[in-house]
Amino acid sequence: MNLVFVNSFEKRVEEDRVITAQVTIGERQGVWSVLWNEPDKDGKNGQDCWFEGDKWQDMMTAFRLRLAEKTAEGFLPLVEGHLEGIEAPSAKTRYSQMLHYFSECNSNEELYQQLRLWRREQAIKEGKPFYVIATNRVLRMISCYVPQSNEELKNIPGFGDHKCTLYGNNITDITKKHPQMGTFPLEWVIRQIDPYQFKLWVHKQKEIKVKAELERQNMKKRMLELITQGESLEKIQQSLNLPRREVILWTEELETEGYDLDTFIDSELQQVPTVDQELAWKAFETEGDRYLKPVLKKIYNEEEIKSKDLDLTYEWLRLLRMRYRKEKASESKVS
Structure with missing residues (x-):
């Protein structure tokens, strides 16, 4: 077998004990296999075959999903980065992740709900989606670090000069009524974080992202099947339980990916x-x-x-x- 990829993982089970596992990807005569090796409770090495087949994309799908599940269990890679050659996050990205992680554990829930209410009213007033005003992640960080001026607000990742000009005063009018847990700038947060728990959280975020993308890909496949069966846009929307706009956007994606949607488009344009x-x-x-x-x-x-x-x-x-x-x-x- 041609060994294409290998990485080792460790899971902390006690203060002074870890379990070591390994994932490998191999190829033999055009057939791909993904194997996970992990010792059982008696220390005997067991092997689990995650995938065996000739489709690279299907192999990668199985690899990503099962790896996300293992990292959620607490297995962390000894070497960061996976088969696609994903680079380790930059120092700026890692700092933003730390601020995000700390805020999820330490936000002021009362302030968070007040900010969500403000965002809702602002979005309705401007006729914009809520996330365009501010994402939940940004509101969560604001409710944790409680900036009380525009200069402090700019320390929140995702809230730069433009957003401060538009909404800074409205937000600080709300935050000034709440106490701060620390000072600005926010470098002190790094010292408050348990590196191991933070690493687990980062991999959990990856798991959520992978599962969401896999679900999205499965929905697109189902949509393509419905189109092939001659179903109308309305029927597709009902079957997938998606907004019509989302169905149209996915139709554009499928067209860009090279699928032949001429019959479906012609049928819809007849009206x-x-x-x-x-x-x-x-x-x-x-x-x-x-x-x-x-x-x-x-x-x-x-x-x-x-x-x-x-x-x-x-x-x-x-x-x-x-x-x-x-x-x-x-x-x-x-x-």
Whole structure:
């Protein structure tokens, strides 16, 4: 067997005792295998086959998922970085991770809820998604470190000059009513963190990310199956229990990845008047296809736009844009 990858892992079970395990990836005559070696409670080495097959992508999926599960159990790699050649985080990234980790364990819950309420009201006022105003992670860090001026607020990762200009005063009006647990800058946080527990937390975040991505990939596969079966966008949305906008975005991703969605797109566009499609096509040629709002204004006047269901209108414009981009890409290859 050709050994392609190997890494050792340790799990702390007692103050002075660790369990050592090893993962290997090998290839023999085009067949990939992923093996996990771990001693049992009697110290006898046991082997678990995580994957055996000829598909690299399926092998990597199994590798990522099972490795995430093992790190969640407490097994930490002796050598950081996995098969894809992921580089170790920079000092800045690691510092941000430490501030995030510490805030999850030490935030002021009352202040956190007050900040969430402010964000909700601000997002509704501006007509923006909540996360555009501030993510939960940022609010959690603010509720932990309690900055009481814009200068202190800039020490929070993800809250720079622009966000401070927009929302700094609103936030500090709330935080000033609460005591701080430490001073700014926040380098003192590093000394308060247990390195082992922090490392476990980092790997737990990786596990969450891997599982979310795998779930997303499975949903996309299911969506592709439904498209192949001739289901409509509405039926797909109901089957996957996703917002229609999400289904459209995934359709764009599948088109970009090279899947043939022409029949599905043609079927959905049958509901759109031909004259509207022709006007939109001409607008793509004159206005470009990056932004849809200028295209919309070329098709309809202000009064017509007010009478439209804009979600549905942007929906069919995205579908038509997929067809337009595919045709232009084909023309470029010919020329």
